[in-house]
Amino acid sequence: MKKSRILGVAVVATLAMGISSSAFATNGYQLIGIGQYAIGMGGAVVAAPDDPLSAAISNPAGLALLAPQAAFSAEIFNPTRKTNLGFGEIGSHTNIYGVPAIGWVAPAFGDGIVFGGGVYGTSGLGVNYLQQVPSQIPGYPNSYAQAFSSINFMQMAPSIAMKVDHHLAVGATLNIAAEQASFQQTMTEYAPGTIQTQNGPINMPVGLTGGLNLSSPSWAYGVGFTLGALYKVNDMVTLGFTYKSPIWFTPLTWQAGAQNTVAQSGPNAGSGAMGTSGQYSGRLNYPQQVALGLAIRPTKSWLISVEGQWINWASTLNNFKIYGPWTAYNGGSPVGGISDIALPTHWKNQWVASIGTQYDVNNWLQVRMGYNYGSNPIAANNIGNNLIFPAVVENAITFGSTQKLGMGWKLTEAYMHEFGNTLTGSAGSSPFGGAMPASATLAENSFGLQVGYDF
Template identity: 70%
Template sequence: MKKTKILGCAVAAAIAAAAFSGSAFATNGYQLIGIGQYAVGMGGAVVAAPDDPLSAAISNPAGLALMHPQAAFSAQVFNPTRKTNMGFGEIGSHSNVYGIPAIGWVAPAFGDGIVFGGGVYGTSGLGVNYLQNVPANPRGFPYGGYAQAYSSITFIQMAPSIAMKVNDHLAVGASLNIAAEQGSFQQTLTQFAPATVIQPGVGQVNTVVPVSSGLNLSTPSWAYGVGLTIGALYKVNDMVTLGATYKSPMIFTPLTFQAGTQSAQLPDGSPVQGASGQYSGRLNYPQQIALGIAIRPISRWLVSIEGQWINWHNTLNNFNIYGPWQGTGVVPLGLHWQNQWVANFGTQYDVNNWLQVRAGYTWGSNPVPNTSAAIAANTIFPAIVQNAITFGATQKLGMGWKLTEAYMHAFSNTMTGAPGSAPFALGDPQQAASSTLAENSYGLQVGYDF
């Protein structure tokens, strides 16, 4: 009874923490390379070598069938560095520290060889917060102004899972992916313009007032979706294990926004205006496939290699925004994301009976094409890093307790468009759209074997 209460409190805490955590964590597009610090330390290469409920329920639920009853709680600090040029020189984002919680468990159920597990996770996200003052100048800003770009995408996922050990070689499993996503977006330009106002007791007064244009859907909106993960592990022999998973698309309800007047561009480049009212857009999560092989050259040494395919093109080629647009009911924002290929490599060595050390490397093709249109459109979606290294360790503390740490560094990547391509270049031929992203994360995980 006491263990059940403790686990229930931990789940509630994880849900609350995920709901209020920031949303700028990404590596493969806007998906984390791994859930939990074991997976991070292995560079995300765990589809053939899951080792705890966190890495199994998300990456390959079949791994749950091979685990003793246990629970794990992970806390990760994510620190991205982002820069862009909106048309007035390069500027950095004003938010750069985020928390990512996760909790998972596994226990016997329904008979010999069948287990139930799962968890609650912050699985992916993306976000920037740019604000740049524009001083008064003769190039369209005689009274000055400011540019603002903001995005926030957060995914919180529950993954109740069931797994079965079919025989000494084969294990299979499935997870029901139940998720909530929060989204909000803004990319606006505000200019100060002369105006005459009436002040009580004074009369007419000449002043300047802010006049904004652009897309402003910055009030957070929530949507809810569901999908499925199926996985299998096949132990060829004591040295080699194969793993495979398929994640279906996660279909979400629409994000809805009550917003003021809007302005955007149609695919042919012509401007379009929107009246005040309700706007909506559907942001689904992509289907993906992962295949892996885990090799133990000796009993103490594990090498894991994994390949992934992520179907971003079907979800973020266009982001359709429905609403009271003039002359049309929908404006497709062309983000132009393409499908992504990912390669993960991880290795672990058991130093002794209580210490394991590990390291990993991940490479992913860039989902954002190297074109000026795509770079400009993704100023607030800069998911462009391609190379990351990871390090981690686990200490077995005795009495069922273990402690796991991990560090990740994603190397900086910069994309720059043609001169004049910045979102608010306003005819300045020198202002090119650009995005720069680098990432660091630091994580700690506590596990307990029942």
């Protein structure tokens, strides 16, 4: 029997302000929008921000055009995740998560200058798979494969904006963020063994675990910035631009036991690395991105907004390096100590296109809908290295509405449906040596409610 069929693990691992939410994954592992107005517009708000939530996170210049106000959003996020680890398709546990956000804007520092911002759950992703595998030795316990990941990402975004003239507004945001990450991809198998007791040796099955296990949560803290501009060409056309820098994080650190990423089967059998008990670390920055938008008002009551976005995932998730007390192996023999191993996630840069439209039915009711497409950052031939990082969805539709309740109060709702998508690898792509090819499936739904108040 093989003592361990592991690995070639590729993983890293949603945020919530005090709420467990390891499951967001729309554009990569970034939500298509923050707040229910942005979601109802399919995320196309760079040229048409309409509340503090959509402005501070998408285009801070929009804050300069808003009346003093505050908004609170609460969203229920429901992803459906399935995988084939090589032994048949299984689903992930826990499929309901909460996503909160709060934002505000108020005058500051003189005419035309405002201060605003918010605190958001902006992104994340995670899975939790556990599957029994029939033992290869009659009478011995079943083996089991375990795959787990969690990224929780929280952002605070103090912003300042200024209306330069009746055409141009500019803004800037300081992105202060915290992220929590943990992940595991292991196989435990049983082999004949001898246990020493005070009454002498006893023959019994011994569990042998191989893989990467950094499942204890670790926090890191980072900072970046956003620059935005809005240019009103005329009463019908507005242009929007946003540049978000990377968010540079401190290292994640884990105190962990022994690690074993030496492949026991396939073309790389006998190669990989083993690590002793000790401290492991890795740095997971958030990617830079650029967005351009165009908002058109064919009539006073009708808004159409389109947006194109580029997200630089390749700079942060091409190879995720894990530093620690590693020893490299080749052909089953140790070849020397190394400082790190690189998990070959190999994410590509992502292009996102979105369109949203809003219609003012009357003085108190607005309705909207949107569509969001994000190119897949993961290639099918690399899905075996991303089974616990399955950001594979591409197409989403959204619907929303706002009711102006009077005395400054307004209520906004939105629904998002992300169509299911499956990526399947080639034969032999199972990281656990399973007979079936590796695959990952993801679909998503969300419903949110937002309360706003104009001062």
